[in-house]
Amino acid sequence: MITQSPGHLVTRVISLERYGEVLRVPELRAALAASIVGRVPIGVATLAILLFLQGRTGSFALAGSAAALYVLGLAAVAPLLGRMIDRLGPRPVLSLDAALYPGMLFALVVLAVKTESRWAIAVAALAAGASFPPITICMRALYPRLVPDVGLLQAAYSMDSAVVETLFIAGPALVALFVAAGYPVGALLFAAVCAGAGNVVFLRSPAVKKWTVHAPGERRSLLGPLRYPRLVAVFAATVLYSVAFGLYEIAVTAFAASRGMPAAAGVILALASVGSAAGVIVYGGREWPLSGSRQLLVAMALMAGGLALIAPVSNLYLFGLMSIVACAPMAPVIAAQSLLVSRLAPRHMLAESFTWGATCLLGGVSAGIAAGGVLAEHVAPSWILLGAAAATLAAAAIVWLTLGAARH
Structure with missing residues (x-):
């Protein structure tokens, strides 16, 4: 028998008090x-x-x-x-x-x-x-x-x-x-x-x-964090899901233009960011019973599913509204990646590890925008969205193969 009130169950799912604890x-x-x-x-x-x-x-x-x-x-x-x-x-x-x-x-x-x-x-x-x-x-x-x-x-x-x-x-x-x-x-x-x-x-x-x-506990290397295969796997996954970010941006722009309302692209991208911000607040409002690598895997799987979900949508207004939900996992993916890097990186390479993540993110987004621009000349926006979903699944596959069973 369930004796807890619905409100209590909700607080077990998400609690803004966790953010209060961080700020304290x-x-x-x-x-x-x-x-x-x-x-x-x-x-x-x-x-x-x-x-x-x-x-x-x-x-x-x-x-x-x-x-x-x-x-x-x-x-x-x-x-x-x-x-x-x-x-x-x-x-x-x-x-x-x-x-x-x-x-x-x-x-x-x-x-x-x-x-x-x-x-x-x-x-x-x-x-x-x-x-x-x-x-x-x-x-x-x-x-x-x-x-x-x-x-x-x-x-x-x-x-x-x-x-x-x-x-x-x-x-x-x-x-x-x-x-x-x-x-x-x-x-x-x-x-x-x-x-x-x-x-x-x-x-x-x-x-x-x-x-x-932090003093290094080992001899320094020119490769820095790239010496560590698990970090390299996370960086590779970052490139791929960032390609999906860039492809999504182009797909939205092409979709809005195809409906004769190119200015709507900005509104849809803003709605996607609202959904993404809401998603990461929910993600951080609870301590999940999963390792860091599993959290990243789940977030990427949800992101791929969201991108695939909106691919067949043809109505501009419905597409915009659904983007709020479909893009909710995007910021959680970045947060989960940051958490995983903080656990995998040696203390004396923490800042450099995060900068490699940022470089992979920017490079992936740029590559996705460039590839999306080429694809938009030849295929419908729905195919670009499916390509973004595929890139995200490829990122998840890399994490699964290298870190799936890890406790990080």
């Missing part, structure tokens, strides 16, 4: 608040670069290539910055980037206004991406230091993923406000100020001040 961890709240300000460019900078340069030069090719180079800079330099954080601590890296990044964005603006030199703009965009302060990586490496409880650590990574999803939702809206006001350059300057100020405050937080560097 000494020194975490101040670091997290500062990191949010410093991470505002995540949702703002790429779109701001694209719209500012297109409006200034009239060239989509120049604007698109500059935005792509900005992302390339982010991805290419991240592992090096992670290694420096592991060896020196975050202060030298973040202090330098907090000055360089706003300077590079300002240089990009000046070059676009004064010269319109394609090569100079390209170099500035690449340098801006390469100098973006890796504050997200610092937070993900900081959580295991501050949250020793494994169950709460899952909630911490879920909360962090929810923060990033929120920035992806709010960022384009902020850019749209600047563009609507006739001041698109303001979005870039706003991103620069947030990055600089947020990182200065983050560096002054007690948790970062007390950061200690």
Whole structure:
């Protein structure tokens, strides 16, 4: 006989109190608040670069290539910055980037206004991406230091993923406000100020001040985390499910265009982000009786199922509503991956391990967008969505074959 009330059963499924417990961890709240300000460019900078340069030069090719180079800079330099954080601590890296990044964005603006030199703009965009302060990586490496409880650590990574999803939702809206006001350059300057100020405050937080560097228990290797087969398997899976993210974005854009409402793509992607943020809040609101690798497997299986579920939908409005549910597992996949990396990576390589994950994520999304663009010329959006589901299942297969029976 069930004697528990429905409300009690719901709290056993999800409890926001777990997030309260995380925020009550000494020194975490101040670091997290500062990191949010410093991470505002995540949702703002790429779109701001694209719209500012297109409006200034009239060239989509120049604007698109500059935005792509900005992302390339982010991805290419991240592992090096992670290694420096592991060896020196975050202060030298973040202090330098907090000055360089706003300077590079300002240089990009000046070059676009004064010269319109394609090569100079390209170099500035690449340098801006390469100098973006890796504050997200610092937070993900900081959580295991501050949250020793494994169950709460899952909630911490879920909360962090929810923060990033929120920035992806709010960022384009902020850019749209600047563009609507006739001041698109303001979005870039706003991103620069947030990055600089947020990182200065983050560096002054007690948790970062007390950061200690872990001495390696073994000889250092140029390969870093790539020496460890299980981490390599997680990174490979990250590339594949990130390809699915990129394919989904193109599929939505192509689907909306095929229905004569291309602007609806932005609304659908925003709804998908809302669903993703809600999904990760649910995921982190409970301690699941599964190992980290099994949690990642389940999340990827649900993600693949969601993408396959919306593939045959032909009504634009129904597609948008179903995307909220179908995309709910996306942020949980990232949170589960972060939790797994935190368990698999050696302590003295934690930051670098997370940066490799970020590089794989950015590279996979870029590859998915590129492949989706080619596919959109030849096949219906439904096939692109099925391709995204297949890529996610391939990622799950890699994790299953290498980590399926692990207790991590």
